Amino acid sequence: MRATTIHAPGDIRFEEVPDPRIEEPTDAIVKVVAGCICGSDLWPYRGHNDIDPGSTIGHECVGVVEEVGSDVRDIRTGDFVIVPFDHCDNTCAHCRAGAHSACDELGFTESGQAEYSRVTQADGSLVATDGMPDDALIPSLLTLSDVMATGWHAAVAAGVRPGGTAVVVGDGAVGLCGVLAAAQLGAERVIAMSRHEPRQELARRFGATDIVAERGKEGAERVAELTGGVGADAVLECVGTDQAMKTAFAVARPGSTVGFVGVPHGVELPVRRMFQRNVGLAGGMAPVRRYLPELLDLVTSGTIEPGLVFDLTLPMEQSPEGYRAMDERRAIKVLLQP
Amino acid sequence: MRATTIHAPGDIRFEEVPDPRIEEPTDAIVKVVAGCICGSDLWPYRGHNDIDPGSTIGHECVGVVEEVGSDVRDIRTGDFVIVPFDHCDNTCAHCRAGAHSACDELGFTESGQAEYSRVTQADGSLVATDGMPDDALIPSLLTLSDVMATGWHAAVAAGVRPGGTAVVVGDGAVGLCGVLAAAQLGAERVIAMSRHEPRQELARRFGATDIVAERGKEGAERVAELTGGVGADAVLECVGTDQAMKTAFAVARPGSTVGFVGVPHGVELPVRRMFQRNVGLAGGMAPVRRYLPELLDLVTSGTIEPGLVFDLTLPMEQSPEGYRAMDERRAIKVLLQP
Numbered sequence: 001m002r003a004t005t006i007h008a009p010g011d012i013r014f015e016e017v018p019d020p021r022i023e024e025p026t027d028a029i030v031k032v033v034a035g036c037i038c039g040s041d042l043w044p045y046r047g048h049n050d051i052d053p054g055s056t057i058g059h060e061c062v063g064v065v066e067e068v069g070s071d072v073r074d075i076r077t078g079d080f081v082i083v084p085f086d087h088c089d090n091t092c093a094h095c096r097a098g099a100h101s102a103c104d105e106l107g108f109t110e111s112g113q114a115e116y117s118r119v120t121q122a123d124g125s126l127v128a129t130d131g132m133p134d135d136a137l138i139p140s141l142l143t144l145s146d147v148m149a150t151g152w153h154a155a156v157a158a159g160v161r162p163g164g165t166a167v168v169v170g171d172g173a174v175g176l177c178g179v180l181a182a183a184q185l186g187a188e189r190v191i192a193m194s195r196h197e198p199r200q201e202l203a204r205r206f207g208a209t210d211i212v213a214e215r216g217k218e219g220a221e222r223v224a225e226l227t228g229g230v231g232a233d234a235v236l237e238c239v240g241t242d243q244a245m246k247t248a249f250a251v252a253r254p255g256s257t258v259g260f261v262g263v264p265h266g267v268e269l270p271v272r273r274m275f276q277r278n279v280g281l282a283g284g285m286a287p288v289r290r291y292l293p294e295l296l297d298l299v300t301s302g303t304i305e306p307g308l309v310f311d312l313t314l315p316m317e318q319s320p321e322g323y324r325a326m327d328e329r330r331a332i333k334v335l336l337q338p
Numbered sequence: 339m340r341a342t343t344i345h346a347p348g349d350i351r352f353e354e355v356p357d358p359r360i361e362e363p364t365d366a367i368v369k370v371v372a373g374c375i376c377g378s379d380l381w382p383y384r385g386h387n388d389i390d391p392g393s394t395i396g397h398e399c400v401g402v403v404e405e406v407g408s409d410v411r412d413i414r415t416g417d418f419v420i421v422p423f424d425h426c427d428n429t430c431a432h433c434r435a436g437a438h439s440a441c442d443e444l445g446f447t448e449s450g451q452a453e454y455s456r457v458t459q460a461d462g463s464l465v466a467t468d469g470m471p472d473d474a475l476i477p478s479l480l481t482l483s484d485v486m487a488t489g490w491h492a493a494v495a496a497g498v499r500p501g502g503t504a505v506v507v508g509d510g511a512v513g514l515c516g517v518l519a520a521a522q523l524g525a526e527r528v529i530a531m532s533r534h535e536p537r538q539e540l541a542r543r544f545g546a547t548d549i550v551a552e553r554g555k556e557g558a559e560r561v562a563e564l565t566g567g568v569g570a571d572a573v574l575e576c577v578g579t580d581q582a583m584k585t586a587f588a589v590a591r592p593g594s595t596v597g598f599v600g601v602p603h604g605v606e607l608p609v610r611r612m613f614q615r616n617v618g619l620a621g622g623m624a625p626v627r628r629y630l631p632e633l634l635d636l637v638t639s640g641t642i643e644p645g646l647v648f649d650l651t652l653p654m655e656q657s658p659e660g661y662r663a664m665d666e667r668r669a670i671k672v673l674l675q676p
Binding site: 098102228255264268276280282284 | 437595615616
């Protein structure tokens with residue numbers, strides 16, 4: 001098949017690789033209908049993560065089940081499925097407690113920007129739609145494989161509740177989905193920290209009531225002003241850098257929680273400040289499967305349209321250009337079609 | 339008056355100092371009936387914190403109100419009161435949200451091991467008992483000024499819920515109160531990590547169902563065995579060292595929360611592990627006033643007897659010996675009587 005691969009920082013290719021195949025009786029092979037590029041794909045692209053040269057890259061996709069292993073019971077060939085980036089059996093003690101991203105049988109999508117992708121624990125991982133979805137729904141369904149579920153997890157972990165004020169640090173696609181999640185979970189005021197006008201606009205469309213363009217200390221002061229000096233009831237940290245984490249703790253009111261979903265890179269947590277102000281930290285890698293039924297309902301009913309985060313659609317063979325566009329922040333998020 | 343003072347690491351004295359006096363109209367002066375030594379007093383005693391030579395030390399006491407400022411309305415001369423170590427107005431936005439330890443008018447008890455102590459924000463801070471309590475109740479009432487409220491905060495922050503498994507890291511007085519709190523909040527299984535037999539015994543009396551004497555990696559393995567490889571539903575970190583924090587994260591199941599109340603010293607939080615396993619951190623300096631009404635009920639009704647943490651009672655002038663006894667772990671916690 002043809003797949004997106006990474007050979008070195010900045011060196012993304014779309015090339016022929018061996019087809020994925022059923023390796024375990026619990027596997028399924030999905031023919032990708034749409035894949036996309038994740039902010040976390042930029043970590044190796046920018047040289048911040050180790051690279052296995054020539055390996056496939058991409059972990060977000062939706063598609064049609066092409067083949068299933070002999071132990072797969074609930075998912076069938078021909079099903080249109082959401083593929084969570086983190087695969088799970090949905091039955092172990094961790095999954096039963098909602099911690100699907102720590103499943104005993106945890107696996108990951110390894111070729112989401114390709115023609116086919118292997119899914120482990122297919123019955124546990126995959127959620128099928130009712131029949132074939134309209135083309136118009138595909139972008140929003142695709143976000144459920146990671147970015148929307150991750151933004152949702154940030155809001156849940158931060159303890160967003162009806163009536164409160166939520167601050168979202170980060171205006172990437174995850175941050176924007178975090179805005180949508182916070183608004184959907186009932187936050188009365190959603191403050192998006194964003195400097196980029198097109199992203200500010202989308203944040204407003206997703207439910208942001210206020211935009212703070214300032215960063216760092218100035219940004220925190222602006223949030224303090226907006227919250228009468230009290231700080232936010234819930235903070236979503238959707239970047240993963242030390243700067244973003246510092247900002248998150250600076251705007252959190254005493255007794256609140258920072259929900260974090262950005263893969264931490266060089267983050268040093270301010271434990272003394274956390275102690276003195278009783279600001280907690282929760283979150284981590286999103287348990288996508290946990291939220292899928294609820295989010296699928298919200299998307300299919302038209303209640304939310306997270307697919308709006310895609311502002312560039314390319315044929316899959318142009319995935320290298322997709323990476324460049326995201327790296328240069330010319331695009332918020334890039335959708336790839338085989 | 340006579341008060342306990344600290345002059346240098348290891349140099350505790352009981353000596354004449356100026357009487358505390360009403361400085362603000364919201365102040366009260368309390369004649370101390372009983373004070374005690376806190377594990378956190380050992381930080382400066384052991385040279386880990388800066389010392390202002392000759393300053394009074396001690397922040398836990400109960401007593402009788404001797405004098406009130408002109409703006410004090412609810413608390414009256416002659417009331418027997420619990421003095422939270424952290425004073426608060428109980429009316430600001432942070433107090434209303436239960437984050438009393440970040441009160442806009444935050445103050446601290448500065449001479450709890452002395453004959454008199456000044457309390458700021460007396461109406462907000464103090465809780466009076468119904469008349470004079472029996473002598474037998476004094477030790478338990480005294481624990482409400484800090485240690486029991488702090489153990490309770492650890493359990494609340496860790497999210498202890500009926501039916502689950504709680505692990506308590508630390509067998510100091512706070513840890514033991516954490517055991518009592520976890521049991522009281524309904525944990526079905528309370529695992530106390532303790533190597534010292536008298537402390538193990540008290541932990542059992544407070545509701546521990548299991549004792550793990552091993553520490554570090556072995557301790558974590560033992561907890562894993564006890565929890566069927568899953569880990570604890572809630573973890574109380576009641577020490578404040580990096581080792582204790584590492585143990586806490588090692589025994590926490592994915593999706594759970596470590597409730598921390600030990601003043602952090604040299605702690606580096608394992609942010610990557612927290613992310614990968616979705617283990618959160620919450621807690622900090624205890625909002626004592628928040629829990630006082632509830633805890634006072636539990637003590638006066640005889641439901642809990644946290645005063646059992648005191649295994650040494652000394653006349654207050656022997657406070658230097660009290661410090662030695664706690665430093666050498668000859669005593670769990672020392673009660674001082676003027």
